[in-house]
Amino acid sequence: RAVEMAETEYMVRGKGYLRGRADIEMLVVKADKGTPVLIRDIARVELTPDERRGITELNGEGEVVSGIVMARYGQNALEVIANIKDKIAEIGPGLPAGVSVQAVYDRSELIKRAIDTLKRTLLEESLIVAAVCVIFLMHVRSALVAILMLPVGILMAFIAMRLLGMSSNLMSLGGIAIAIGAMIDAAIVMIENAHKHLERLEHAEAVAELGSDTHSGSSLQTSPQRITEWGSDPNSAGHTKSAAPISAGHTQGNLQARYTAILNACKEVGPALFFSLLIITVSFLPVFSLEGQEGRLFSPLAYTKTFAMASAALLSVTLVPVLMLLFIRGHVMPEAKNPVNRVLIWAYRPIISSVMRYKKVTILLALGVLGVSYYPASRLGSEFMPTLNEGTLFYMPASLPGMSITKAAELLQTQNKIIKSFPEVTSVYGKAGRANTATDPAPTEMFETVINLKPESEWRAGLTIDKLIAEMDKALQFPGVANSWTMPIKARIDMLSTGIRTPIGIKVFGKDLDEMEKLAKQIEAVVKAVPGTTSAFAERITGGFYLNIEPDREQLARYGLAVGDLLDVVGSALGGEMVTTTVEGRERFGVTVRYPRELRGDPQQIAREVLIPTMDGAQIPLGQLAKVVVAKGAPGIRTENALLSAYIYVDIRDRDIGGYVRDAKKAVAERISFPPGYYVTWSGQFEYMERAIEKMKVVIPVTLLSIFLLLYLNFQRITETLIVMLSVPFALVGGVWLMWFLNYNLSVAVAVGFIALAGVAAETGVIMLIYLDHAWEAIKLKCRSAGREPCVADLYEAVMEGAVERVRPKMMTVVAIMAGLLPILWGTGTGSEVMSRIAAPMVGGMISSTVLTLAVIPAIYALVKQWRLARGLEG
Numbered sequence: 001r002a003v004e005m006a007e008t009e010y011m012v013r014g015k016g017y018l019r020g021r022a023d024i025e026m027l028v029v030k031a032d033k034g035t036p037v038l039i040r041d042i043a044r045v046e047l048t049p050d051e052r053r054g055i056t057e058l059n060g061e062g063e064v065v066s067g068i069v070m071a072r073y074g075q076n077a078l079e080v081i082a083n084i085k086d087k088i089a090e091i092g093p094g095l096p097a098g099v100s101v102q103a104v105y106d107r108s109e110l111i112k113r114a115i116d117t118l119k120r121t122l123l124e125e126s127l128i129v130a131a132v133c134v135i136f137l138m139h140v141r142s143a144l145v146a147i148l149m150l151p152v153g154i155l156m157a158f159i160a161m162r163l164l165g166m167s168s169n170l171m172s173l174g175g176i177a178i179a180i181g182a183m184i185d186a187a188i189v190m191i192e193n194a195h196k197h198l199e200r201l202e203h204a205e206a207v208a209e210l211g212s213d214t215h216s217g218s219s220l221q222t223s224p225q226r227i228t229e230w231g232s233d234p235n236s237a238g239h240t241k242s243a244a245p246i247s248a249g250h251t252q253g254n255l256q257a258r259y260t261a262i263l264n265a266c267k268e269v270g271p272a273l274f275f276s277l278l279i280i281t282v283s284f285l286p287v288f289s290l291e292g293q294e295g296r297l298f299s300p301l302a303y304t305k306t307f308a309m310a311s312a313a314l315l316s317v318t319l320v321p322v323l324m325l326l327f328i329r330g331h332v333m334p335e336a337k338n339p340v341n342r343v344l345i346w347a348y349r350p351i352i353s354s355v356m357r358y359k360k361v362t363i364l365l366a367l368g369v370l371g372v373s374y375y376p377a378s379r380l381g382s383e384f385m386p387t388l389n390e391g392t393l394f395y396m397p398a399s400l401p402g403m404s405i406t407k408a409a410e411l412l413q414t415q416n417k418i419i420k421s422f423p424e425v426t427s428v429y430g431k432a433g434r435a436n437t438a439t440d441p442a443p444t445e446m447f448e449t450v451i452n453l454k455p456e457s458e459w460r461a462g463l464t465i466d467k468l469i470a471e472m473d474k475a476l477q478f479p480g481v482a483n484s485w486t487m488p489i490k491a492r493i494d495m496l497s498t499g500i501r502t503p504i505g506i507k508v509f510g511k512d513l514d515e516m517e518k519l520a521k522q523i524e525a526v527v528k529a530v531p532g533t534t535s536a537f538a539e540r541i542t543g544g545f546y547l548n549i550e551p552d553r554e555q556l557a558r559y560g561l562a563v564g565d566l567l568d569v570v571g572s573a574l575g576g577e578m579v580t581t582t583v584e585g586r587e588r589f590g591v592t593v594r595y596p597r598e599l600r601g602d603p604q605q606i607a608r609e610v611l612i613p614t615m616d617g618a619q620i621p622l623g624q625l626a627k628v629v630v631a632k633g634a635p636g637i638r639t640e641n642a643l644l645s646a647y648i649y650v651d652i653r654d655r656d657i658g659g660y661v662r663d664a665k666k667a668v669a670e671r672i673s674f675p676p677g678y679y680v681t682w683s684g685q686f687e688y689m690e691r692a693i694e695k696m697k698v699v700i701p702v703t704l705l706s707i708f709l710l711l712y713l714n715f716q717r718i719t720e721t722l723i724v725m726l727s728v729p730f731a732l733v734g735g736v737w738l739m740w741f742l743n744y745n746l747s748v749a750v751a752v753g754f755i756a757l758a759g760v761a762a763e764t765g766v767i768m769l770i771y772l773d774h775a776w777e778a779i780k781l782k783c784r785s786a787g788r789e790p791c792v793a794d795l796y797e798a799v800m801e802g803a804v805e806r807v808r809p810k811m812m813t814v815v816a817i818m819a820g821l822l823p824i825l826w827g828t829g830t831g832s833e834v835m836s837r838i839a840a841p842m843v844g845g846m847i848s849s850t851v852l853t854l855a856v857i858p859a860i861y862a863l864v865k866q867w868r869l870a871r872g873l874e875g
Contacts, residue, residue, distance in 0.1 A: 017582065017583040018580070018582040018583070018591070019583075019584060020584070023582075024045045024582070024591060025038065025039050025040035025045050026038055027039045029042060050590070051576070052405065052436070053433045053434050053436070053444060054432060054433035054434045054435055054436075054442075054444075055405065055408060055412060055431070055432045055433060056429070056430065056431050056432075057409070057412045057413050057416055057430045057431075057432075058102075058416070058427070058428070058429055058430075059417075059428050059429075060413055060415075060417025060418075060420050060428065063409065063413075066104070066429070066431070077107060077108065077111060078108055078111055078112075081107065081108040082108070085103075088101050088103075104427060104450060104452070105392065105429065105450045105452070107488075107489070109391065110390050110830060111169065113391065113829065113830035113831075114169065114170040114831040115168055115169065115170070115173065116829070117830050117831055117832065118173035118174060118177060118831065119173070120829070121177050121823045121824055121827055121829075121835075122173065122176065122180070125177060125180045125181070125819070125820045125823050126150060126151070126180065128820070128822075129146075129180060129181060129816050129819055129820055130143065130146075130147045131819075132815050132816050132819050133146045133184070133188065133191075133812070135340060136338075136340055136341075136811070136812045136815070137812075138338050138339075138340070139195070139328075139332055139333060141327045141329060141330065142191050142194075142195065142324075142327060142328050142332070143191075144323075144327050145187055145320060145323040145324055145327050145328070146187040146188055146191065148323060149183075149187050149312075149319060149320055150180065150183060150184055152319060153183050153311040153315055154176055154180075154183075154308065154311075156307070156308075156314075156315075157176055157307035157308040157311055160303075160307040161303070161304060161307065164303070166303065166304075169300060170830075170834070170835075171297060171298060171300040171301040171834075172300035172301065172303070172304045173304070174301050174304075174831070174834075174835050174838070175300065175301035175304030175305035175306075175307075175308065176305070176308050177820075177835065178301075178305060178753075178756060178821065178824065178835075178839060178842065179304075179308035179309055179312075180308075181816045181818065181819060181820025181821060182280055182309065182760055182763065182816075182820070183308055183309065183312035184312070184816055185273070185276070185277065185763060185813045185816065185817070186270075186274070186276070186277055186312065186316035186320065187315075187316060187320045188809060188812045188813055188816060189269055189273055189770075189809045189812075190265065190266050190269060190270060190316070190320055190321070190324065191324060192808060193265040193266075193268060193269050193809070194262045194266070194324055194328055195332050196265070196335070196806075197261040197262065197264060197265040198258060198261055198262070198328070198332045199334050200261075201257055201258065201261045202332070258328075258329075259325055262321070262324050262325055262328060263321065263325075266320075266321045268774065269770055270317055270321075271714075272714060272766060273316055273766075273770075274313055274316055274317050275710060275711075275713070275714040275766070276762070276763040276766040276767065277309055277312050277313035277316060277763070278313050278710060279707055279711065279759050279762050279763060279766070280309050280756075280759035280762075281309040281313060281759075282707075282710060282759075283706055283707050283756075283758050283759030283762070284305055284306055284309070284755060284756060284759060285302075285306065285706065286700075286702045286703045286755060287302040287752055287755060288302050289695065289698070289699055289702075290692070290695060290699070290748070291691075291695065292688065292691060293493055293688055294385070294688065294748045297385070297748075298749075298752055301752070301838075335808060338808070340808070341807075341808045344808060345805075345807060348803075348807050348854065349804050351854070352803050352804055352854070352855070353800075355855050355858060355859050356796055356799060356800070356858070356859070356862060359859040359860075359862055359863055360859075360863075362855055362856060362859045363856060363859055363860060363863075366730065366852065366855075366856045369730075369733060369848075370729060370730065373732075373733045373736050373737065376736050376737050376739070376740030376741075377736045377740075379740060380736070380739055380740060380745060380746050381655075381657075381658060381659050381746065382657060382658025382689060382745055382746045382747070383656050383657045383658065383685065383745045383747045384657065384685040384686070384688040384689040384692065384747060384748060385685070385688075385747050385748055386744075386745070386747055386749060386833045386834055386837050387487065387833060388487065388489075388490065388831065388833050388834055389465055389487070389830065389833055390487040390488060390489055390830075391453060391830065392451065392452055392453060392487065393450075393451040393453065393468075393469065393472075393485060393486075394448070394450060394451070394487055394488045394491045395415075395419070395447070395451060395472070395476075395483070395484075395485060396448055396449070396484045396485075396491065396501050396502075397415070397447050397478075397481045397482060397483050397484060398445070398446070398481070398482045398484065398539075399445045399447075399480050399482070400445065400540055400543060401443060401540050401543045401544050401545075401635040402445070402543065402544060402545040402635070403444050403445040404444070405433070408433065408444045408445065408447075409432070411432075411478065411481075412430045412431075412432045412447060412449075415447070415449065415478075416429075416430045416449065418475050418476060419451055419472060422468070422472065423454075423459075423460065424453050424454055424458070424459045424460070424463070425452070425453060425454070426452045426454055427452045428449060428451055428452075429449065429450045429452075430447060430448070430449040431447070431448045431449070432445075432446070432447050432448075433446065434446075441636070443635060443636065448491075450488060466653070469485045470653070472485075473485065482535040482649070482651075483534070483535050484501060484502045484535060484649060485651065486501070486502075486503075494684065494685070498683045498684060498687055498688075499638075499647070499683075500647065500649065500683050500684040500687075501649065502650055502651045502684060503650070503651060503652055503657060503684055503685045503686075504650040504652060504657060504660065504661060504683075504684045504685065504686050505647055505648065505649055505650065505682070505683040505684035505686075505687075506520075506523055506527070506647070506648040506650065506668075506682055506683070507640070507645050507647055507648075507681045507682075507683050508520050508645065508647075508679075509640070509641075509643045509644065509678065509679055509681070510643070510644060510678035510679075511643070511644060511677055513542050513637070513646075514542055515675065515678065516644060516645075516646045516678070517538070517539075517540060517542050519646075519674065519678060520646045520648055521538050522671075522672050523538065523648050523668055523672060523680070524537065524538035524648055526664075526667050526671050526672060527664050527667065527668070530660065530664045530667055531655065531663070532652045532653060532654055532655030532660050533650060533652055533660075534653045535649075535650070536648060536649070536650045536651075537648065537649045538646070538647075538648045538649075539646050540635075541634055541636075541637070541638075541646045542632060542634050543632060543635060544632065544634055544636075545630070545631075545632060546631050546632065547606075547628065547629075547631075548628075548630075548631045549566075549567065549570050549627075549628060550626055550627040550628075551563050551567075551625065551626045552625055552626055555624060555625045555626075556625055559612075559614045559615070559618070559620060560614065560615045561612065561614060561625070566612055566622075566625055566626060569610070569611075569612050569613070569622075570610060570622065572593065572594065573594060573595045573600070573610045574595065574600050574606065574610070576594035577592065577594070578591065578592045579591055579592070579593050595609065595610065603628040603629065603630055604628075606622060606628050607621065607623030607626075607627075608621055608623055609622075610622040612625055650664075650684075656745045657686050657689060658686075658689065658745075658746075661682055661686050665682070689748075692751070696751050699755070700751075700754075703755050703758055703759075704725075704758065707725070707758060708721060711724050711725065711766070715769075719864050720769055723769065723857060723860055723861060723864070724762055724765035724766055724857075725765075726765070726852070726856070726860065727761040727762055727764060727765035727853065727857070728758050728761050728762060730761075730848055730849060730851075730852040730856065731757050731758070731760075731845035731846070731848055731849035731852070732754065732757070732841075732845060732848075733845075733848040734843075734844035734846065734847040734848025734849065735753070735757055735841030735842070735844040735845035735848075736841075736844070737844055737848075738840055738841070738843060738844025738845075738847075739840055739841060739844065742840055744836075744837055744840055749834050749835075749837035749838050750838070750840070750841055752838055753838040753839065753840060753841040754841045754845070756838070756842055757841055757842045757845040757846075757849075760842065760845075760846065761845060761846075761849040764810070764813060764814060764846075764849050764850065764853045765849075765852075765857060767813055767853075768802075768803070768810060768854075768857050769857070769861070771806040771809075771810070772798070772799060772803065772857075772861050773802075774802065775798040775799070775802030776795065776802065778798070779794045779795075779797060779798040779801075780794075790869070791869070792866055792869060795865050795869060796862065799861065799862050802858075803854070803858045807854070810854065811850075814850045814853075817846055818843055821839045821842050821843050821846070822839075822843065824836060824838070825839040825840055825843050
């Protein structure tokens with residue numbers, strides 16, 4: 001309303017807001033004959049915090065107010081964090097004196113470290129692979145073909161990532177990293193084959209020039225040209241001829257001849273190489289079928305590796321031939337004079353000679369090595385994923401239910417103070433209970449502590465992350481508290497996926513809470529005795545503390561009261577009831593009425609002091625209308641698949657998950673008898689591992705079938721296809737032995753490495769078979785030109801030529817792949833724990849696959865062709 005005075009309108013406003021304690025104390029409760037009864041006469045007015053179910057503490061110095069920033073799904077984490085930091089810096093000057101905003105967990109540092117590690121690895125790989133090309137070819141211009149093709153292929157992979165909206169992260173860059181060595185395989189083989197063709201061309205030109213000079217009567221000494229040494233056997237006497245390439249420029253005809261030779265070299269091996277790169281690409285596609293956590297983790301790696309290899313396959317038949325025409329000019333050092341090639345032939349010739357003499361023995365020895373590999377394979381442990389060292393620890397102790405908020409605050413501060421005393425720790429942020437939200441139902445006794453660590457270079461000498469955890473665990477031994485250690489990101493993923501915050505969880509299912517708790521305690525006792533257990537804690541699903549108000553309905557009826565009337569009074573007296581709100585500036589504070597602490601301290605006092613008003617105005621003590629009883633009950637109830645469940649959290653150390661669960665299952669089965677209707681399941685990382693194993697049982701056969709089909713499409717013959725397929729099991733041999741030597745456990749990362757190895761191993765077999773087939777076809781053509789059919793001696797000559805004389809390209813591809821993988825295997829930066837597990841089976845497998853390619857495949861090839869010769873099938 002408004003009033004008008006002196007031609008001015010005035011708004012009527014009442015000012016009755018409560019402004020503080022004094023205003024509340026002056027409120028009138030009742031007045032009798034002019035005598036008011038004020039709030040201050042019958043109650044105390046105190047400033048207190050609202051009832052809370054959570055506490056946060058920093059560095060053992062006391063409580064703090066904290067918040068969590070949630071990023072929208074699909075947003076780039078680095079951009080979100082950078083924007084948050086900018087906003088904090090913006091609002092900082094406007095904060096009250098003594099108030100500051102401090103980040104207690106910053107994931108951007110982990111992301112940057114992981115990306116920097118992969119960037120460094122990519123650079124190292126590229127330089128090493130480039131060096132391999134230069135050393136083997138001894139021709140910088142030729143090496144430039146592979147060196148230039150590599151960044152173009154990587155760039156194409158990045159373009160594909162950009163188009164799909166993929167970010168650069170540990171796994172996406174890792175996919176490119178494990179592909180680098182294989183990406184240039186086709187370029188290497190095509191360049192080397194071009195060198196071979198150019199050697200033959202230069203030899204033919206030199207011979208023609210020599211004939212021309214002799215015919216004209218001119219001497220070699222006066223010739224303006226030199227003729228190079230040429231030949232395939234550097235050790236044979238009298239093998240070289242006085243010859244040299246044209247030292248000046250080439251004529252137009254010579255250039256055309258060189259171009260033709262290079263193109264013929266590309267046509268000769270290009271289609272098979274394209275198929276071999278396609279095999280590597282397609283063989284990795286089953287990784288896309290992984291689901292759940294492992295699928296989300298490895299799908300970026302699968303995408304980028306597929307992009308990289310597909311780009312390499314495309315470039316091998318488009319860009320590489322063009323670059324070869326542009327760069328392969330001038331004098332090409334003959335293989336006979338290349339020191340690397342001379343050493344390779346010197347070492348390999350006696351080996352292949354022995355292999356050809358004892359072909360069946362060689363094959364039997366290879367089968368024996370395959371059988372002996374059962375020993376390391378049977379001793380490999382198993383886990384879902386190797387632990388990624390995030391550079392930050394996550395301490396999640398579990399304790400008995402019923403801990404008060406005061407005790408939780410005391411224990412949390414004590415724990416944080418102990419942790420902060422370690423010199424490797426920069427800050428400790430702890431949380432007990434939950435925020436005032438229904439989306440975080442954590443009980444007060446649930447602690448979560450983020451421990452930020454200094455860089456490992458600043459740690460005490462000889463200290464590792466495992467040793468540091470062991471020291472902290474020893475220092476944090478409290479009665480009734482079971483310790484559990486993990487990493488922040490890993491913990492969140494685990495809890496969201498299965499609800500289990502430890503590496504191993506056991507879930508008891510049944511229909512009676514008391515019986516389930518009894519079984520859970522028995523399981524806890526059993527698994528504590530299993531070697532490798534650091535802590536085991538069974539949830540006390542009936543261990544909550546309750547103050548039960550049990551109404552006496554007869555007494556209530558006598559006074560005309562309903563149960564709801566009684567419980568309403570009890571609720572407001574003990575829990576408090578908000579009756580109004582004070583307004584102080586822009587702030588609002590609730591005013592709650594409840595009994596003082598001294599009147600609600602124990603059940604007897606509550607029964608005596610809490611008064612229930614009746615319909616006629618009488619006040620009846622609560623004890624006359626109900627029983628006040630302290631009792632135990634369920635602090636919370638879990639259900640899964642419509643069944644009640646109880647959890648046992650198990651933390652382990654120095655054991656692989658698969659082996660530990662196997663022993664724990666056996667112990668539980670032997671010592672605990674489950675009543676009908678009760679059973680257990682094993683969860684946590686073990687659950688992921690079991691799911692991944694079942695998926696791999698399908699994925700790996702699909703991978704092998706894909707490789708087989710592509711090989712058959714390439715060779716169009718079942719025998720050659722089967723010969724190349726033999727490279728896969730023999731490649732596994734080296735991977736298994738290296739895994740055992742490095743003490744790595746089998747995991748999804750290792751399985752991905754083996755899947756990648758299968759394609760690469762098949763490629764090395766394809767390259768060997770290309771040269772064996774070319775040599776054999778050339779020998780057969782030569783024999784037919786001489787008017788006779790090829791014989792076994794011709795076959796052996798072809799095998800020796802295809803294997804020995806072309807050992808350089810085969811070793812170049814193997815060394816390039818291994819050189820690309822070794823920086824990953826030896827890496828120690830953030831993310832190396834996962835990437836090294838992918839690289840290890842590939843490195844070990846390439847070693848054994850090389851032995852197979854250089855020794856066993858020629859032996860099998862010779863036996864197969866010899867069998868066909870005997871039956872007239874090779875005419």
